Amino acid sequence: MSADRTRHPIRVGVAGWGIPKLSAHAFPVDGSHLERTARVLPMTEVNSSFYRPHKPETWARWAASTPPDFRFAVKIPKAITHEARLAGAGDALDRFLGEAGRLGDRLGPLLVQLPPSLGFDPAVADGFLAGLRVRFDGDVVCEPRHAGWFSAEAEGLLVTHRVARVAADPAPVEGAAEPGGWDGLRYWRMHGSPVMYRSAYEPAALDGLADRLLAESLERPVWCVFDNTADFHAVDDALALLGRIGDAPAPVPPP
Structure with missing residues (x-):
């Protein structure tokens, strides 16, 4: 399927911004890994925020290291999603948003990834999402892993809280492979299949994914993040997908 000039943006990237040695020829040789990544890929997903806070000045430095059209998707801390399990998280949300907000206009969607053990409690979920929406008016995506x-x-x-549900591969439960929730955007997280976090995607799988993203982008913005980083396949898969959707960056000659 060819690129359509009238489509919405398709942002393809990886979790983090490490550049594997075997993929380095596709990136400029100068600058930090983030600066080099941001000159080739249109987005990255910050997963480190899930594990630990970052100083506001760190977020501001990251923003200043990237071009104006680059975007960061940012994972909400596990202290909120896994430890507090979405309950009573107002203070933690305030701290996190005060830090990540220093990304300014480089800030893309917030990612709320839930633990597999966290089922759907309407009162807790509504309270959390309402509290998040009071504090943050940007895009939010949720990756639930409980049926x-x-x-x-x-x-x-x-839908009520304008939260898109992530399409995850491999799907942890029935239905998780398809996007859902608010349809104002689509967000795929490709964790590697058949071996999660390790497998590269076969060319046929990338062909099918490219067709799907192009079709979705006719109606809404689309994001796709490769998280199969354990054996260093995410960057190559992201570059291959960009080529298939017609957004391949100009090649950077090997040094």
């Missing part, structure tokens, strides 16, 4: 989040009630709540 309870794939009900009509959960779907309706996500």
Whole structure:
């Protein structure tokens, strides 16, 4: 499927901004890994924020290291999603948003990844999402991994709060491979298949994914993140997908 000039943006990137040695020829040789990544890929997903806070000046430095059209998707801390399990998280949200907000106009979607053990509790989910929306008006995506989040009630709540449900590969539960929730954007997280975090994607799989993203982009912005970083396949898969959707960066000659 060829690129369509009228489509919405398709942002393809990886989790983090490490550049594997075997992929280095596709990137400029000068600058930090983030600066080099941002000259080739249109986005990255910050996963380190899930594990630990970063100083506001760190976020500001990251923003200043990237061109104006680059975007960061940012994962909400596990202290909120896994430890507090979405309850009573107002203070933690305030701290996190005060830090990540220093990205300014480089800030893309917030990613709320939920633990597999966290089922859908309507009161808790509504309270959390309402509190998040009071504090943040930008894009939000949610990656639930419990079957309870794939009900009509959960779907309706996500739509109400303008939260898109992630399409995940491999799917942890039935329905998780397809996007859902608010349809104002689509967000894919490609974790590697058949071996999660390790497998590269076969060319046929990337062909099918490219067709799907191009079709979705006729109606809404689309994001796709490769998280199969353990054996260093994410960068090459992202570059291959960009080529298939017609957004391949200009090649950088090997040094």
